[in-house]
Amino acid sequence: MTLNVRERADTIGTLRHISVFAMETLARWVPTTPELEAKIVLGRHIWEFAQHADGLGRRTHELRAAMHYSPAPTDPYVAILEEWRALTATADRIGTLYDAIIPDLDARYAAYLAATDVFLDEPSVRIVERNRADLPRMIEESRALRKERPELAASPAAAAMARRLAACTEYVSFRAPVGSTAERLA
Amino acid sequence: MIATAAPTSTKVVRGVTLHGEPAREAIFNVVSTDAEMAEWPGMSDESRRERLHRHMNNECVAMEIASQAVADFPDAPWDLRMSIARQAADESRHVEILYRRLLELGGRKGEFPVSNYEWSVTGMIDNLPGRLAIENRTFEAGLIDILGQLKTTWREAGDDRTADALEAILADEITHVRFANRWIKLLTERDPRVLLRVAQAIRYLRAVNAALAPEVGSVNAVGVTLTEEKVQPPAVNVSGRLEAGFTEEEVLEVLRQAGFRSIIPEQLRTT
Numbered sequence: 001m002t003l004n005v006r007e008r009a010d011t012i013g014t015l016r017h018i019s020v021f022a023m024e025t026l027a028r029w030v031p032t033t034p035e036l037e038a039k040i041v042l043g044r045h046i047w048e049f050a051q052h053a054d055g056l057g058r059r060t061h062e063l064r065a066a067m068h069y070s071p072a073p074t075d076p077y078v079a080i081l082e083e084w085r086a087l088t089a090t091a092d093r094i095g096t097l098y099d100a101i102i103p104d105l106d107a108r109y110a111a112y113l114a115a116t117d118v119f120l121d122e123p124s125v126r127i128v129e130r131n132r133a134d135l136p137r138m139i140e141e142s143r144a145l146r147k148e149r150p151e152l153a154a155s156p157a158a159a160a161m162a163r164r165l166a167a168c169t170e171y172v173s174f175r176a177p178v179g180s181t182a183e184r185l186a
Numbered sequence: 187m188i189a190t191a192a193p194t195s196t197k198v199v200r201g202v203t204l205h206g207e208p209a210r211e212a213i214f215n216v217v218s219t220d221a222e223m224a225e226w227p228g229m230s231d232e233s234r235r236e237r238l239h240r241h242m243n244n245e246c247v248a249m250e251i252a253s254q255a256v257a258d259f260p261d262a263p264w265d266l267r268m269s270i271a272r273q274a275a276d277e278s279r280h281v282e283i284l285y286r287r288l289l290e291l292g293g294r295k296g297e298f299p300v301s302n303y304e305w306s307v308t309g310m311i312d313n314l315p316g317r318l319a320i321e322n323r324t325f326e327a328g329l330i331d332i333l334g335q336l337k338t339t340w341r342e343a344g345d346d347r348t349a350d351a352l353e354a355i356l357a358d359e360i361t362h363v364r365f366a367n368r369w370i371k372l373l374t375e376r377d378p379r380v381l382l383r384v385a386q387a388i389r390y391l392r393a394v395n396a397a398l399a400p401e402v403g404s405v406n407a408v409g410v411t412l413t414e415e416k417v418q419p420p421a422v423n424v425s426g427r428l429e430a431g432f433t434e435e436e437v438l439e440v441l442r443q444a445g446f447r448s449i450i451p452e453q454l455r456t457t
Contacts, residue, residue, distance in 0.1 A: 043278030050271035
């Protein structure tokens with residue numbers, strides 16, 4: 001069974017929430033990261049996440065939710081995001097972003113494409129495909145950075161975060177179906 | 187309701203409270219006043235590298251200011267946040283362009299002292315319209331004037347590569363000033379109290395400038411005496427400022443402050 005319109009809005013909105021969270025996290029990190037080459041890459045990718053969030057946010061309105069509807073993910077996923085944002089070592093910031101967060105986001109985009117109806121939900125599919133196309137380039141830029149600054153290549157936090165994200169399969173807090181008791185009481 | 191964000195750290199320079207420094211590698215010697223900088227007149231090899239190094243750090247500061255604004259004001263209108271996020275990416279590209287050119291000319295990061303003045307001032311402003319007024323409408327608009335002049339200086343010195351880079355950067359800076367001008371106007375129309383915040387920010391900037399302005403006759407870190415010409419504002423880039431959304435009256439006011447020194451607009455040059 002594929003996602004219905006309401007579930008699509010919830011999922012696209014949650015993916016937007018994650019993109020905005022990433023945009024804001026990178027924005028916080030730019031002034032607090034000492035290495036010039038790392039600042040340059042992070043600064044550039046703020047805009048990538050902003051564009052992803054923009055496309056997703058416009059789509060939520062077309063899916064009968066608010067413009068730029070961005071519901072928070074499930075609590076376990078939010079906890080991982082908060083821990084990620086709190087990292088201070090540059091190698092961990094770079095490692096977790098490019099070896100854990102972005103590959104995980106790509107996997108969630110892929111899961112969305114598998115779960116939705118590519119014909120009924122074609123506009124979402126196109127937006128998700130466009131966002132996904134940026135991710136390998138972002139990772140490639142991080143590789144160039146780590147080649148230039150090898151001390152940023154080793155992140156003890158990255159592999160652990162990738163494992164935790166992979167284990168967190170349920171990340172969308174779906175609204176109750178229309179007409180349900182939960183919705184009437186909300 | 188105008189959202190506010192307090193500075194995370196502060197420092198005091200000549201009696202003025204400023205925002206604490208952004209993170210820099212230990213290789214950089216971060217200073218707070220013009221007298222501590224290593225600026226040379228002319229276009230010697232050393233002076234060229236220092237100019238690029240200083241500009242590179244200033245672009246890095248602009249990236250940090252834009253990034254901080256994205257982080258500090260999550261409730262700002264989304265389209266404005268998008269413009270600021272784009273600015274952060276543009277400034278990132280500018281840092282890289284200048285860093286590469288510095289390396290090509292045999293320079294290295296940390297070769298000269300740097301000052302994070304714009305960060306130190308803008309970070310003390312707790313609201314977004316005030317920061318846009320200071321960073322985009324004042325500092326970046328000033329950069330439009332400076333770049334209008336500098337691209338010619340580099341070209342006349344036979345360095346077309348750097349001149350071309352500065353020309354590309356100038357086009358981006360005009361866009362940054364333009365969106366700030368547009369948004370300040372829009373936000374003021376929505377809430378007239380915004381104008382008060384903008385005026386407070388400008389008043390703070392004037393106080394900082396008055397306290398930290400370089401003194402004619404003082405000697406900088408490499409023994410160069412600061413002259414009257416050096417402390418004068420740059421010639422006004424009239425066409426650049428008009429493109430960036432300043433009104434003719436506003437440009438005229440800047441011209442008055444600059445002693446009517448201007449870069450003649452291209453359309454006037456051809457007539």
